[in-house]
Amino acid sequence: MTQAxxxxxxxVRRPDREIVALALPAFGALVAEPLFVMADSAIxxxxxxxxxxxxxxxxxxxxxxxxxxxxxxxxxxxxVARRLGAGDLPAAIRQGMDGIWLALLLGAVVAAxxxxxxxxxxDLLGASSDAAPYAITxxxxxxxxxxAMLIVLAATGVLRGLQDTRTPLYVAVGGFAANACLNAGxxxxxxxxxxxxxxxxxxxxxxxxxxxxxxxxRGARRHGASLRxxxxxxxxxxxxxxxxxxxxxxxxxxxxIATAVAARLGDxxxxxxxxxxxxxxxxxxxxxxxxxxxxxxxxxCLGADDAPGARAACRRMVQWGIATGVALGVLVVAARPLFxxxxxxxxxxxxxxxxxxLIVALSQPVCGVVFVLDGVLMGAGDGRYLAWAMVATLxxxxxxxxxxxxxxxxxxxxxxxxxxxxxxxMLTLWLRARSGRWLVTGATR
Numbered sequence: 001m002t003q004a005x006x007x008x009x010x011x012v013r014r015p016d017r018e019i020v021a022l023a024l025p026a027f028g029a030l031v032a033e034p035l036f037v038m039a040d041s042a043i044x045x046x047x048x049x050x051x052x053x054x055x056x057x058x059x060x061x062x063x064x065x066x067x068x069x070x071x072x073x074x075x076x077x078x079x080v081a082r083r084l085g086a087g088d089l090p091a092a093i094r095q096g097m098d099g100i101w102l103a104l105l106l107g108a109v110v111a112a113x114x115x116x117x118x119x120x121x122x123d124l125l126g127a128s129s130d131a132a133p134y135a136i137t138x139x140x141x142x143x144x145x146x147x148a149m150l151i152v153l154a155a156t157g158v159l160r161g162l163q164d165t166r167t168p169l170y171v172a173v174g175g176f177a178a179n180a181c182l183n184a185g186x187x188x189x190x191x192x193x194x195x196x197x198x199x200x201x202x203x204x205x206x207x208x209x210x211x212x213x214x215x216x217x218r219g220a221r222r223h224g225a226s227l228r229x230x231x232x233x234x235x236x237x238x239x240x241x242x243x244x245x246x247x248x249x250x251x252x253x254x255x256x257i258a259t260a261v262a263a264r265l266g267d268x269x270x271x272x273x274x275x276x277x278x279x280x281x282x283x284x285x286x287x288x289x290x291x292x293x294x295x296x297x298x299x300x301c302l303g304a305d306d307a308p309g310a311r312a313a314c315r316r317m318v319q320w321g322i323a324t325g326v327a328l329g330v331l332v333v334a335a336r337p338l339f340x341x342x343x344x345x346x347x348x349x350x351x352x353x354x355x356x357x358l359i360v361a362l363s364q365p366v367c368g369v370v371f372v373l374d375g376v377l378m379g380a381g382d383g384r385y386l387a388w389a390m391v392a393t394l395x396x397x398x399x400x401x402x403x404x405x406x407x408x409x410x411x412x413x414x415x416x417x418x419x420x421x422x423x424x425x426m427l428t429l430w431l432r433a434r435s436g437r438w439l440v441t442g443a444t445r
Contacts, residue, residue: 016316016320018293018297019290019293019297019316019317019320021165022160022163022165022292022293022296022297023165023289023290023292023293024165024289025165025166025168025169026160026165026168026169026288026289026292026293027285027286027288027289028169028172028173029156029165029168029169029171029172029173030285030288030289030292031282031285032169032172032173032175032176039176039179039180039183040055040059040179040183040197040201041055041056041059043180043183043184043187043188043197044187044194044197047187047193047194050128050130050131050134051131051134051193051194053127053128053130053131053134053135054127054131054132054133054134054135054136054137054138054194055134055135055138055194055197057122057127057131057135057139058122058134058135058136058138058139058142058198059138059142061121061122061139062139062142062143062146064252065110065114065146066146066149066150066153067248067252068245068248068249068252069103069106069150069153069245070153070244070248071241071242071244071245071248071383072099072102072103072106072150072153072154072157072241073153073154073156073157073160074157074241074244074295074378075099075157075237075240075241075244075378075381075383076095076096076099076154076157076158076161076237077157077158077160077161077292077295077296077299077378077379078161078240078295078298078299078378078379078380078381079095079096079099079161079237079240079299079381079444080092080093080095080096080157080158080160080161080162080299081160081161081162081163081295081296081297081298081299081300081303081379082299082300082302082303082381082442082443082444082445083095083161083303083443083444084161084162084163084299084300084303085299085300085301085302085303085304085306085443086303086304086305086442086443087304088443089223090220090223090224090225091225091443092161092162093158093216093219093220093223093225094220094225094226094230094233095161095233095237096154096155096157096158096161096216097158097216097220097225097226097227097230097233098229098230098233098234098236098237099154099157099158099237100151100154100155100158100213100216101229101230101233101234102154102234102237102238102241103147103150103151103153103154103155104147104150104151105234106150107146107147107148107149107150107151108147110143110146110147110150111143111144111146111147114139114140114143114146115140115143118136118139118140118143119132119136121139122135122136122139134194137194137195137198138194138195138197138198141195141198141199141202142198142201142202144202145201145202145205145206147209148202148205148206148208148209149205149209151209151212151213152171152205152208152209152212155209155212155213155215155216156168156212158212158216159212159215159216160292160295160296161295161296161299162219163296163300165292165293165296167215171208171211171212172208174208174211175204175205175207175208176204178203178204178207179200179201179204179205182199182200182201182203182204183196183197183200183201185200186199186200187200240381240383241383242383243383243384243386243387244378244383244386244387246387246390246391247383247386247387247389247390247391250387250390250391250393250394251390253394254393254394254397254398254421255277257397257398257401257402258273258277258401258414258417258418259273259277261401261402261404261405261414262411262414264405265404265405265410265411265414268346268348268349268352269352269410269411269414271346271349271352272349272350272352272353272356272411273356273411273414275340275349275353276353276356276357276360276411276415279332279339279357279360280360280418283328283332283360283364283367284367284371286324286328287321287324287325287328287364287367287368287371287372288371288375290317290320290321290324290368290371290372290375291371291372291374291375291376291378292375293317293375294313294314294317294372294375294376294378294379295375295376295378295379296379297310297313297317297379298310298313298314298375298376298379298380299379299380299381301313302379302380302381302439302440302441302442302445303441303442303443304441305441305442306441307439307441310380310439311436311439314373314376314433317372317375317376318369318372318373318433320368320372321365321368321369321371321372321373322365322368322369323368324368325364325365325366325367325368325369326364326365326368328361328364328368329361329362329363329364329365330361332357332360332361332364333358333361336354336357336358339357340353340354340357352410352411353411355411355412356411356412356414356415359412359415359416359418359419360415362419363418363419363422366419366422366423366426367422369426369429369430370422370425370426370429373426373429373430373432373433374386374425374429376433376438377429377432377433377438380438380439380440380445381440381445382432382437382438385432385437385438389425389428389429389432390425392424392428393421393424393425393428396420396421396424397417397418397420397421397424400417400420401414401417404417
């Protein structure tokens, strides 16, 4: 990390080049992360069905636990970008260090809790007697890497706030490669089985955290920022992240409800739902990359007291979100004959998934606006409104989703409810963006 060039503090009127420069590496880093689970699944899958089932249960738990704390990245990005925009790079790095210390504390608590609770949690998720021992083993070992995973989230937020999305891309790609090699060597070469997969992932995550810490610590020393934990700063980071935690939990609840309803519709419907949801999640990565660029650019503009620049950047990024959504929707429609056979040879599952895929395609422009405005308001530090808007969306979606099995329409109707949910989110976010109340300038909100 070097001294921010003057262009970083200049007003942003047409930020096309900057959006692309930030969003493309961010997209690469976002896609690299799920590959950890895919690599684990591919390697462990050859050990046996019970081992793969155990991995599925344990990895779902770990992924959920870590995703709940994604606010460590989002809140840190906004806070650091504001300080950078104000021209105070040492304070920006100091703000980032507070987020990293908070990540370490939260990670330590989660890791400690998982060890005694692992058997009960695995049983609660309904793991079979054959799969449960493997799930417990993987969960207990991989939980040791949760502090490193959360440090990675917070440190990624630091670098994004400093307008650097390339370093997270390099670290993510390197971490994925190391994870794959370690897992293969420990699972088969060392004969450790599923425990080897867990240790390989923990080692890769710790290595990623170490690389991030080296980068941040070097920047802190170069610019005279303190590395010591500051109770007030850590508390402020937690307070800034709390509303985003509420938002994330509400969104996770919506996804869980959707899966539960799909399961009630029948085996073909739940299988098709998993296919459609996986595609929806992949498309979300592309749109979230623009949102990450929004967090960094908006936070910096507001920190530099450039409200007109922030509004102009918001408008342009919404245009990017719509255009990207249209392109993704067309791509889904064009690729559907190739996409579905990759997941299933069951004609009934394909027939069930096809109408839902078309709904997903049509909804992508709406999703583009939602993701971009989400990123804009996060960059502005408007977490309380985001929490309220997400909590308000949940009771709109839930009754409609639960009525799908009664009213009929199957999976198509369920994804219609998902589109309704995104439309409600778009309305609440658009009203906030239009009001201008998020345009609070200064080094801190």
